[in-house]
Amino acid sequence: MGEFDLIKRYFSRPARRAVLGVGDDCALLAPTPGMQLAVSSDMLVEGRHFLSTVSPVLLGHKALAVNLSDLAACGAEPRAFMLSLALPRADEAWLAGFSQGLWALADTFGCELIGGDTTQGPLNISITVIGDVPTGQALLRSGAQVGDDIYVSGTLGDARVALEVFRGNMSVSESVFLSTRSRMEQPTPRIDLGVALRGLATSAADISDGFLGDLGHILQASQVGADIETALALPLLACASHLHLPQARQLELILSGGDDYELVFTAPAQCRAQVVAAGLASHTPITRIGAVREGQGVQLRDAAGQPMAHQFKSFDHFA
Amino acid sequence: MGEFDLIKRYFSRPARRAVLGVGDDCALLAPTPGMQLAVSSDMLVEGRHFLSTVSPVLLGHKALAVNLSDLAACGAEPRAFMLSLALPRADEAWLAGFSQGLWALADTFGCELIGGDTTQGPLNISITVIGDVPTGQALLRSGAQVGDDIYVSGTLGDARVALEVFRGNMSVSESVFLSTRSRMEQPTPRIDLGVALRGLATSAADISDGFLGDLGHILQASQVGADIETALALPLLACASHLHLPQARQLELILSGGDDYELVFTAPAQCRAQVVAAGLASHTPITRIGAVREGQGVQLRDAAGQPMAHQFKSFDHFA
Numbered sequence: 001m002g003e004f005d006l007i008k009r010y011f012s013r014p015a016r017r018a019v020l021g022v023g024d025d026c027a028l029l030a031p032t033p034g035m036q037l038a039v040s041s042d043m044l045v046e047g048r049h050f051l052s053t054v055s056p057v058l059l060g061h062k063a064l065a066v067n068l069s070d071l072a073a074c075g076a077e078p079r080a081f082m083l084s085l086a087l088p089r090a091d092e093a094w095l096a097g098f099s100q101g102l103w104a105l106a107d108t109f110g111c112e113l114i115g116g117d118t119t120q121g122p123l124n125i126s127i128t129v130i131g132d133v134p135t136g137q138a139l140l141r142s143g144a145q146v147g148d149d150i151y152v153s154g155t156l157g158d159a160r161v162a163l164e165v166f167r168g169n170m171s172v173s174e175s176v177f178l179s180t181r182s183r184m185e186q187p188t189p190r191i192d193l194g195v196a197l198r199g200l201a202t203s204a205a206d207i208s209d210g211f212l213g214d215l216g217h218i219l220q221a222s223q224v225g226a227d228i229e230t231a232l233a234l235p236l237l238a239c240a241s242h243l244h245l246p247q248a249r250q251l252e253l254i255l256s257g258g259d260d261y262e263l264v265f266t267a268p269a270q271c272r273a274q275v276v277a278a279g280l281a282s283h284t285p286i287t288r289i290g291a292v293r294e295g296q297g298v299q300l301r302d303a304a305g306q307p308m309a310h311q312f313k314s315f316d317h318f319a
Numbered sequence: 320m321g322e323f324d325l326i327k328r329y330f331s332r333p334a335r336r337a338v339l340g341v342g343d344d345c346a347l348l349a350p351t352p353g354m355q356l357a358v359s360s361d362m363l364v365e366g367r368h369f370l371s372t373v374s375p376v377l378l379g380h381k382a383l384a385v386n387l388s389d390l391a392a393c394g395a396e397p398r399a400f401m402l403s404l405a406l407p408r409a410d411e412a413w414l415a416g417f418s419q420g421l422w423a424l425a426d427t428f429g430c431e432l433i434g435g436d437t438t439q440g441p442l443n444i445s446i447t448v449i450g451d452v453p454t455g456q457a458l459l460r461s462g463a464q465v466g467d468d469i470y471v472s473g474t475l476g477d478a479r480v481a482l483e484v485f486r487g488n489m490s491v492s493e494s495v496f497l498s499t500r501s502r503m504e505q506p507t508p509r510i511d512l513g514v515a516l517r518g519l520a521t522s523a524a525d526i527s528d529g530f531l532g533d534l535g536h537i538l539q540a541s542q543v544g545a546d547i548e549t550a551l552a553l554p555l556l557a558c559a560s561h562l563h564l565p566q567a568r569q570l571e572l573i574l575s576g577g578d579d580y581e582l583v584f585t586a587p588a589q590c591r592a593q594v595v596a597a598g599l600a601s602h603t604p605i606t607r608i609g610a611v612r613e614g615q616g617v618q619l620r621d622a623a624g625q626p627m628a629h630q631f632k633s634f635d636h637f638a
Contacts, residue, residue: 019355024460025392025525026357031350036338038345039433043403045440073344084362084445121364126403126445141343206344
């Protein structure tokens with residue numbers, strides 16, 4: 001199978017919303033009046049972002065999901081994406097599975113594949129997503145205000161538990177492994193929540209490198225600090241009741257686990273009812289776990305409100 | 320040097336045209352009224368698209384140039400780009416050179432870096448470019464009409480000569496090597512020509528996999544065939560006078576050499592004067608080398624107009 005057959009068989013469908021899709025030198029998009037375009041890219045490399053054991057269907061899902069998660073963090077709605085793929089060889093079983101997982105998620109969010117590139121090389125999946133957000137309403141990292149509440153969506157740390165099991169560092173029951181593995185391999189982009197938070201959240205980011213690292217981006221961009229109440233954070237590790245881990249280890253998984261693809265966001269304290277409503281409207285669990293304060297950095301506090309020491313780090317590809 | 324320092328030091332500059340550039344979950348672009356967006360992606364892998372011996376400065380140039388070439392083929396003007404980079408390690412000398420070449424070309428065309436991703440992995444450069452083209456004026460592959468002239472910009476085959484020298488299959492003088500090597504390593508995206516051809520060319524494509532292959536895409540999309548006059552094509556190999564190659568070998572280099580990043584386009588025969596004017600206005604050499612006919616495929620013709628047999632192939636990453 002040649003390069004162009006491969007594209008035709010697995011990665012071409014007629015354009016619906018786009019003016020022109022796969023098959024020319026460029027794809028063409030007609031902007032929607034009143035909307036800005038949100039653009040984000042994520043590159044996935046075997047051994048770094050996924051294990052060689054992952055099913056191609058789940059990998060197709062995840063490769064797009066981690067990109068859509070960035071659109072969610074901006075409050076943008078998915079519109080189109082470009083897929084560049086380096087493959088060691090044209091493996092039809094792999095391509096069939098990968099494209100199946102990709103299309104399924106793309107269809108869920110009405111996000112069209114409009115172009116890309118394929119080449120021979122070490123496995124590398126590079127996606128650029130393009131979304132729409134009403135002019136001026138994008139959620140940025142830079143808007144957090146002193147006194148705002150800090151929230152996260154969903155659960156944190158479960159994906160990391162699966163990774164530690166794969167690495168041989170932890171041992172869990174079959175059912176815990178299956179549920180945490182699905183958190184690692186099938187993240188759910190929080191698009192609906194991002195849209196519901198437009199005009200409400202003062203800042204947002206997606207949690208890919210670990211909660212503390214990604215909250216840190218918000219704090220740096222907003223030039224503020226944060227207090228995190230560990231008693232509110234501890235329930236976020238969904239599998240905790242099935243494990244026998246010290247609280248410090250649970251906290252580490254929650255706060256610096258990584259690969260969660262949840263949203264961390266801030267909103268004014270007087271808007272708590274509206275935040276709850278946004279969670280309900282988007283069918284997304286939301287937990288308030290702290291507050292923005294003056295200064296810089298994150299201060300963890302115990303149940304009595306006392307400062308706690310910590311040395312958790314977020315993921316860095318070159319550290 | 321960590322991931323975020325690396326991005327900050329080499330790949331961040333304040334956004335000028337974009338609403339929001341590098342540093343948030345998404346970049347934000349405000350569409351220009353009356354314009355459509357042209358989007359294209361190219362992925363470059365070491366050993367396939369460039370040799371490990373290439374200077375990082377030239378590689379930075381080429382990685383963006385091959386992407387801009389796709390915008391040129393659509394008649395679009397560059398606006399912004401996303402850069403995703405997998406690197407074996409954070410090599411500062413390499414990053415300094417690569418980013419220097421990248422910025423220089425980006426500045427030439429006013430194309431802003433607005434986002435991307437960096438990760439550890441086998442060297443892979445994945446770029447997505449976004450351009451502007453007036454609504455309805457994009458040059459497509461599908462518009463070639465029977466009777467149209469077929470043109471190419473610049474010269475063809477010289478880049479392939481350099482590749483054959485690197486591979487040890489050809490031997491040339493130092494000066495020929497330098498000039499052909501610069502054609503291979505520093506392609507010039509034909510943006511100005513693409514813009515000048517709006518409303519004039521009936522179809523266009525950029526020549527990356529070899530002239531016959533890329534013309535083939537136009538013919539297939541337009542459901543037509545082509546006659547190519549080899550006597551008109553032979554002068555396109557700029558270094559030919561310095562080599563002692565049989566005509567058949569010269570033709571092979573010209574017609575299926577690859578890596579040329581010139582434009583092939585069609586225009587009505589009655590518009591020859593306007594095509595010449597478009598070439599002059601864009602300071603781009605243009606050569607007419609054939610005509611569109613009914614049927615399918617490419618027929619080469621000799622100086623007497625007689626059909627010639629040929630078996631040249633274009634590049635396919637998985638063939």
